Amino acid sequence: MKWIEIPHYYLSQKAVIQLVELPEKSFCLVWNEDRWIAFSKKCPHAGANLAHGWCEGREVVCPYHRHRFNLIDGRGAVGQGNYIQIYPLKEVDDVLYVGLKENIWDRIFR
Ligand code: FES
Numbered sequence: 651m652k653w654i655e656i657p658h659y660y661l662s663q664k665a666v667i668q669l670v671e672l673p674e675k676s677f678c679l680v681w682n683e684d685r686w687i688a689f690s691k692k693c694p695h696a697g698a699n700l701a702h703g704w705c706e707g708r709e710v711v712c713p714y715h716r717h718r719f720n721l722i723d724g725r726g727a728v729g730q731g732n733y734i735q736i737y738p739l740k741e742v743d744d745v746l747y748v749g750l751k752e753n754i755w756d757r758i759f760r
Pocket of ligand 1: 693694695696697698712713714715716717
Protein backbone atom coordinates (compact mmCIF):
# COMPACT_ATOMS: atom_id res chain seq x y z
CA MET A 651 0.00 0.00 0.00
CA LYS A 652 1.30 3.41 -0.94
CA TRP A 653 0.04 6.38 1.16
CA ILE A 654 -0.35 9.66 -0.73
CA GLU A 655 -0.91 13.00 1.00
CA ILE A 656 -4.14 14.78 0.12
CA PRO A 657 -3.39 18.53 -0.12
CA HIS A 658 -5.01 20.61 2.61
CA TYR A 659 -7.03 22.77 0.23
CA TYR A 660 -9.26 19.79 -0.54
CA LEU A 661 -10.15 19.56 3.15
CA SER A 662 -11.58 23.05 3.49
CA GLN A 663 -14.74 22.21 1.54
CA LYS A 664 -16.93 19.74 3.41
CA ALA A 665 -20.31 20.58 1.87
CA VAL A 666 -19.93 18.84 -1.49
CA ILE A 667 -18.25 15.88 -3.15
CA GLN A 668 -14.89 16.97 -4.48
CA LEU A 669 -12.85 15.52 -7.31
CA VAL A 670 -9.30 15.13 -5.99
CA GLU A 671 -6.76 15.07 -8.79
CA LEU A 672 -3.31 13.86 -7.79
CA PRO A 673 -0.54 12.72 -10.14
CA GLU A 674 -1.00 9.15 -8.87
CA LYS A 675 -4.81 8.96 -8.91
CA SER A 676 -8.05 10.88 -9.24
CA PHE A 677 -10.88 10.06 -6.87
CA CYS A 678 -13.86 11.57 -5.07
CA LEU A 679 -13.60 12.85 -1.51
CA VAL A 680 -16.52 13.72 0.72
CA TRP A 681 -17.13 14.61 4.34
CA ASN A 682 -19.92 12.23 5.31
CA GLU A 683 -21.37 11.71 8.77
CA ASP A 684 -18.30 13.07 10.58
CA ARG A 685 -15.59 11.43 8.55
CA TRP A 686 -13.79 11.69 5.22
CA ILE A 687 -14.52 9.05 2.61
CA ALA A 688 -12.58 8.54 -0.63
CA PHE A 689 -14.16 6.60 -3.50
CA SER A 690 -14.12 6.00 -7.25
CA LYS A 691 -14.67 9.03 -9.44
CA LYS A 692 -16.40 7.02 -12.17
CA CYS A 693 -19.78 5.36 -11.88
CA PRO A 694 -19.54 1.69 -12.92
CA HIS A 695 -22.94 1.85 -14.67
CA ALA A 696 -22.15 4.21 -17.55
CA GLY A 697 -19.16 6.24 -16.43
CA ALA A 698 -20.71 9.38 -14.92
CA ASN A 699 -18.50 11.54 -12.74
CA LEU A 700 -19.62 10.76 -9.19
CA ALA A 701 -18.24 14.12 -8.02
CA HIS A 702 -21.39 15.56 -9.63
CA GLY A 703 -23.58 13.30 -7.52
CA TRP A 704 -24.71 13.78 -3.95
CA CYS A 705 -24.90 11.93 -0.66
CA GLU A 706 -28.01 10.66 1.06
CA GLY A 707 -27.10 9.25 4.44
CA ARG A 708 -24.28 6.76 3.95
CA GLU A 709 -24.85 6.48 0.19
CA VAL A 710 -23.64 8.38 -2.84
CA VAL A 711 -26.18 8.83 -5.64
CA CYS A 712 -25.03 8.98 -9.26
CA PRO A 713 -26.28 12.06 -11.13
CA TYR A 714 -27.07 10.19 -14.39
CA HIS A 715 -29.38 7.28 -13.60
CA ARG A 716 -29.51 7.47 -9.80
CA HIS A 717 -27.62 4.30 -8.99
CA ARG A 718 -26.74 4.33 -5.29
CA PHE A 719 -23.57 3.10 -3.63
CA ASN A 720 -22.81 2.44 0.00
CA LEU A 721 -19.97 4.67 1.20
CA ILE A 722 -18.64 2.10 3.66
CA ASP A 723 -18.19 -0.96 1.45
CA GLY A 724 -18.86 0.46 -2.03
CA ARG A 725 -21.71 -1.93 -2.82
CA GLY A 726 -24.42 -0.84 -5.19
CA ALA A 727 -28.03 -0.95 -4.05
CA VAL A 728 -29.97 -4.21 -4.36
CA GLY A 729 -30.53 -5.13 -8.01
CA GLN A 730 -27.78 -2.96 -9.44
CA GLY A 731 -25.08 -5.64 -9.38
CA ASN A 732 -22.21 -3.16 -9.31
CA TYR A 733 -19.93 -1.42 -6.85
CA ILE A 734 -17.47 1.43 -6.46
CA GLN A 735 -14.01 1.36 -4.95
CA ILE A 736 -13.62 2.79 -1.45
CA TYR A 737 -10.05 3.92 -0.75
CA PRO A 738 -8.54 3.70 2.74
CA LEU A 739 -7.71 6.97 4.48
CA LYS A 740 -5.55 7.73 7.47
CA GLU A 741 -4.83 10.95 9.31
CA VAL A 742 -1.41 11.60 10.81
CA ASP A 743 -0.53 14.93 12.45
CA ASP A 744 -3.44 16.70 10.75
CA VAL A 745 -2.46 15.40 7.33
CA LEU A 746 -4.89 13.13 5.48
CA TYR A 747 -3.48 10.31 3.35
CA VAL A 748 -5.18 8.06 0.82
CA GLY A 749 -3.99 4.47 0.49
CA LEU A 750 -3.43 3.18 -3.04
CA LYS A 751 -2.50 -0.34 -4.01
CA GLU A 752 0.88 -0.55 -5.69
CA ASN A 753 0.93 -2.41 -8.94
CA ILE A 754 3.56 -4.99 -9.78
CA TRP A 755 5.60 -2.54 -11.93
CA ASP A 756 5.81 -0.01 -9.07
CA ARG A 757 7.28 -2.71 -6.85
CA ILE A 758 9.79 -3.92 -9.44
CA PHE A 759 11.10 -0.52 -10.51
CA ARG A 760 11.24 1.37 -7.24
S1 FES B 1 -23.91 6.36 -15.07
FE1 FES B 1 -24.22 6.25 -12.94
S2 FES B 1 -26.17 5.38 -12.76
FE2 FES B 1 -25.82 5.40 -14.87
